[in-house]
Amino acid sequence: MSIKYNVMIQKEEEWYVAKCLDNNVASQGKTIEEALKNLKEALELYLQNEEIVQPKETYLTTLEVAI
Numbered sequence: 001m002s003i004k005y006n007v008m009i010q011k012e013e014e015w016y017v018a019k020c021l022d023n024n025v026a027s028q029g030k031t032i033e034e035a036l037k038n039l040k041e042a043l044e045l046y047l048q049n050e051e052i053v054q055p056k057e058t059y060l061t062t063l064e065v066a067i
Helices: 032-047
Strands: 007-012 015-020 026-029
Touching: 007 032, 015 032, 026 032
Parallel strands: none
Antiparallel strands: 007 015, 015 026
16 A cells, blocks of 8 residues: 655755655655655654554645735
8 A cells, every 4th residue: 555645845954854744754864865765764654653544635836925
């Protein structure tokens, strides 16, 4: 069984931080690929002890606001 999760990656100084938007699990890496690999491992560990729930459909966009 596999589940697709919504993930956001942000650059924070020298690290990329990958965050799962569906359950707040996060990890980091020196590259985007490493951050995603580490997040996948963290999610697999997290899900070993949790009830599997299908994530809600999520839309992510940007919004420009005048200040």
